[in-house]
Amino acid sequence: MNYKFFKQAWQLMRENPLVSIVSILGTALSIAMILVVVLMFQISNSGYKPESNRNRMLYVLGTEALSLNEKNRIRNRGYMSVEVVKECFYSLQTPEAVTAIAAEQKPVSLPTKRLFKEYAIKYTDPNFWRVFDFTFLNGKPFTEADFQSAIPQAVVTSKVASALFGAESAIGKTIILDDIAYNVAGIVKPVSENAQQAYADIWTPYACSPALMKNSYYDGISGPFQTVLLAYNSSDFTKIKKELEQRRVQYNKSKRDMNVNFLENPITRMEITSGSNGFRKASLNDYFLRTGFLLLFMLLIPALNLTGFILSSIQKRQTEVGIRKAFGATRRAIVYQVLYENLLTTFIGGLLGLALSFLLLKLSSDFLLTAGMLIRPGLFAAALFFVLLLNLFSAGIPAMHIAGQRIVSSLQGSD
Amino acid sequence: MIWAQRKSNVWIYAELLVVVSALWFMGDKFYVDLRTYYSPLGYDITNTWRFKLNKLNSQLPAYVPEEESASDQATNLQQLMSQIRQHPLVDGVCVCYYSCPYSWGNRWGDIASVEGDTSLVAQKVFQIRSVSPEYFEVFRIKDSQGNPITTKLLEGSEEPILVSQDMGEELFPKQSAKGRKICIHDEGPEITILAVTPPIRSNEYCKSDPCLFEIIAGADYAELINNMGVENAELCVRMKKGLSQDEMFQLLEEMGDRLRVSNLNVYGVSSIADMRKEQLASYKEENNKQLALMTFLLINVFFGIIGTFWLRTQQRQGEAGIRMALGANHFTLGKYLYGEGLCLLLLTLPFTLAFAGNMIYMGIPDADRLPLTVGRFLLVFGGTYGLLAFLIALGVWFPVQKIFRIKPAEALHYE
Numbered sequence A: 001m002n003y004k005f006f007k008q009a010w011q012l013m014r015e016n017p018l019v020s021i022v023s024i025l026g027t028a029l030s031i032a033m034i035l036v037v038v039l040m041f042q043i044s045n046s047g048y049k050p051e052s053n054r055n056r057m058l059y060v061l062g063t064e065a066l067s068l069n070e071k072n073r074i075r076n077r078g079y080m081s082v083e084v085v086k087e088c089f090y091s092l093q094t095p096e097a098v099t100a101i102a103a104e105q106k107p108v109s110l111p112t113k114r115l116f117k118e119y120a121i122k123y124t125d126p127n128f129w130r131v132f133d134f135t136f137l138n139g140k141p142f143t144e145a146d147f148q149s150a151i152p153q154a155v156v157t158s159k160v161a162s163a164l165f166g167a168e169s170a171i172g173k174t175i176i177l178d179d180i181a182y183n184v185a186g187i188v189k190p191v192s193e194n195a196q197q198a199y200a201d202i203w204t205p206y207a208c209s210p211a212l213m214k215n216s217y218y219d220g221i222s223g224p225f226q227t228v229l230l231a232y233n234s235s236d237f238t239k240i241k242k243e244l245e246q247r248r249v250q251y252n253k254s255k256r257d258m259n260v261n262f263l264e265n266p267i268t269r270m271e272i273t274s275g276s277n278g279f280r281k282a283s284l285n286d287y288f289l290r291t292g293f294l295l296l297f298m299l300l301i302p303a304l305n306l307t308g309f310i311l312s313s314i315q316k317r318q319t320e321v322g323i324r325k326a327f328g329a330t331r332r333a334i335v336y337q338v339l340y341e342n343l344l345t346t347f348i349g350g351l352l353g354l355a356l357s358f359l360l361l362k363l364s365s366d367f368l369l370t371a372g373m374l375i376r377p378g379l380f381a382a383a384l385f386f387v388l389l390l391n392l393f394s395a396g397i398p399a400m401h402i403a404g405q406r407i408v409s410s411l412q413g414s415d
Numbered sequence B: 001m002i003w004a005q006r007k008s009n010v011w012i013y014a015e016l017l018v019v020v021s022a023l024w025f026m027g028d029k030f031y032v033d034l035r036t037y038y039s040p041l042g043y044d045i046t047n048t049w050r051f052k053l054n055k056l057n058s059q060l061p062a063y064v065p066e067e068e069s070a071s072d073q074a075t076n077l078q079q080l081m082s083q084i085r086q087h088p089l090v091d092g093v094c095v096c097y098y099s100c101p102y103s104w105g106n107r108w109g110d111i112a113s114v115e116g117d118t119s120l121v122a123q124k125v126f127q128i129r130s131v132s133p134e135y136f137e138v139f140r141i142k143d144s145q146g147n148p149i150t151t152k153l154l155e156g157s158e159e160p161i162l163v164s165q166d167m168g169e170e171l172f173p174k175q176s177a178k179g180r181k182i183c184i185h186d187e188g189p190e191i192t193i194l195a196v197t198p199p200i201r202s203n204e205y206c207k208s209d210p211c212l213f214e215i216i217a218g219a220d221y222a223e224l225i226n227n228m229g230v231e232n233a234e235l236c237v238r239m240k241k242g243l244s245q246d247e248m249f250q251l252l253e254e255m256g257d258r259l260r261v262s263n264l265n266v267y268g269v270s271s272i273a274d275m276r277k278e279q280l281a282s283y284k285e286e287n288n289k290q291l292a293l294m295t296f297l298l299i300n301v302f303f304g305i306i307g308t309f310w311l312r313t314q315q316r317q318g319e320a321g322i323r324m325a326l327g328a329n330h331f332t333l334g335k336y337l338y339g340e341g342l343c344l345l346l347l348t349l350p351f352t353l354a355f356a357g358n359m360i361y362m363g364i365p366d367a368d369r370l371p372l373t374v375g376r377f378l379l380v381f382g383g384t385y386g387l388l389a390f391l392i393a394l395g396v397w398f399p400v401q402k403i404f405r406i407k408p409a410e411a412l413h414y415e
Helices: A002-015 A017-045 A082-090 A144-148 A158-165 A210-214 A234-253 A269-273 A284-315 A318-326 A331-364 A377-404 A407-412 B006-038 B073-085 B151-155 B165-171 B220-228 B245-259 B272-315 B317-325 B330-347 B349-361 B374-405 B408-413
Strands: A057-060 A063-067 A075-080 A097-107 A118-124 A136-139 A153-157 A174-177 A180-188 A202-205 A226-230 A258-261 B048-055 B090-097 B108-113 B125-131 B161-164 B181-184 B190-197 B211-215 B234-239 B264-271
Touching: A002 A017, A002 A331, A017 A269, A017 A284, A017 A331, A017 A377, A017 B272, A057 A234, A057 A269, A075 A082, A075 A226, A082 A097, A082 A226, A082 A234, A097 B264, A153 A158, A153 A174, A158 A180, A174 A202, A234 A258, A269 A284, A284 A318, A284 A331, A284 A377, A284 B006, A284 B272, A318 A331, A318 A377, A331 A377, A331 B272, B006 B272, B006 B330, B006 B349, B006 B374, B048 B272, B073 B090, B073 B220, B073 B234, B073 B245, B073 B264, B151 B190, B161 B165, B165 B190, B181 B211, B245 B264, B264 B272, B272 B330, B272 B374, B330 B349, B330 B374, B349 B374
Parallel strands: A118 A202, A153 A180, B125 B211, B161 B190
Antiparallel strands: A057 A226, A063 A075, A063 A258, A097 A118, A097 A226, A136 A180, A153 A202, A174 A180, B048 B234, B048 B264, B090 B125, B090 B234, B108 B125, B108 B181, B161 B211, B181 B190
């Protein structure tokens, strides 16, 4: 049955090439725009290297220090100090791993030559390499022992390695950061800026930076760090939040002037995608409503075109439909026939749209795109879903219209 | 004729209705952005660079122990500036706090006019920019009459204070602020305004913030530098010619020790143009998204018109044939189709006007950055209709060409 419809649809397409082309292009454009929105969501939300476990991560991206004196209240919103990291986070038992990260842009020099080009630096701890899964091309990450004794070890991307040392192997070589000589211990594959928490050009243990260790103010609470917590399972999130709250209360007991709180943190990846950050929580409902409305808009506009086209061309086939009905075709069969016939156009358009969406994304983004970010089952499911939906929107009304006509008037070929 | 074809027209009409409304709304925001973007900023950042300062790590051999360094921080900074100024490619050097263009930094304080109507600006806070006298030359800021603000003028005055034009208007409505007295903070001394600068905007997408320039010079110079911290000073340099980032790095590498005075050290450099790019990125992204959506709508209208009119001319080839046989020339035939398309567009007018009126009534279009005048409305609304009319004409053109190619005798066959 389907093959017959397919042949029929092919004939119809050839009969009116211009309208077919316009329909296919319109569909392709609409599907491409929708898939760009889906891709953006996917890139922000789903896990890929080195943030493969995003669905198990909790983020503390903002910290508030609040004075105990209620009369003359001082409030500082920023990040946390090493002390808070140690007291409230490293002591947590429920998560699989907890890492603290301070990000900066700094120039890196060679022992023989002072350089000014700046790189993205992440000062972190050994747990970082457990929370995130980097691909090491050479060497290894800095270890707990390195960290405890503040041995200056650095991990760099292969891009940085070749910029600084050319074709020579960078392992074991020295780089100068903050006037401190670091030994290059590992080389990793460059990562996309979209893996925001993991992304950098160079990673070093923060214990090596006296400036960061000392960087605390507001009663030792505020500082340069954010934390990422990796749970064994996302079902542990509530438990982790509860434990963190206990640590916080415990820690605050030791404070005389100010108290720490983490505002709406920790937040999940989905919350970040929907617009939350460390200091402001966005409503998930609003996000879905807004995105849903946009997607619907991008479907409905081309659907109006297609409905018009299909209605016009179907008028010509009234007699054919009338005959089919006269010979006993049900209303349902007619509706399916129209929907099926139209599927060919929508499918070709959908495929083109899928290709076009990659192209549009590539053109509109200046960050590194990897296959792991783009090619995911969810994308194809979304493409198929929106193609079918568009087909239903555009051919649905014409199908009902023609199937609902009386046999006699259909046979007469009048409206 | 439109009524006779209502069945196929209703879809394209509905589409036009939605598209006109959406395009007007987005076009209006775009117009405001464009006008704001191209209005004067008040300063010029061509060939300017921000030099980043830090203090030498105490573990380095070059470190001068605090007790041994004879000179104070402020003198060191002055010395560093004059060393940089000596480079043949350097055009000018200045320092400022929270006032480097595109740095996100800002500082605010209470300011009151002494002579003006104080009730107007009681308790009002204004942005305060602390800058050294060369600032105006480095960033090419002229006074409101267009005369350059020279270091000579500023150094000749005892306590030079400048205000931006919009601040002057707020403090002294309808009079010139030049030569008037104000006081900073509640009980500060009275200071005379030396000159008025044009309004200063922090970036291309914002409107201006009324601001006051406090000059870092004379007796207060050392005190201010010590209070604010010498390494937090924004050291801005204008070069005589445009340099690429690599050329600039090269230049700094060549300058070597001249970039250090005692423990005060230039550790990095950023082109202010790059800082601008970074700051404008999110605005640009937002605008690109909107442009993509607008293009999407326009293409859809174009496709819709082509398809609808193509199918129509096909169905009515017989009629066209008769008309041609009866002597109607190509012009009259085309006229009907063009007329029909444009009429459809005009018929949306009552609804779109109601929509626009409603939006304006609710205060949704941006009237903050650009007043919502009749002219602006007519321009954007008229522009939207003009653009659509053009697209419709283009869309009708294809089918019309097709009719012309048919010979009357052939066309009559269809009848």
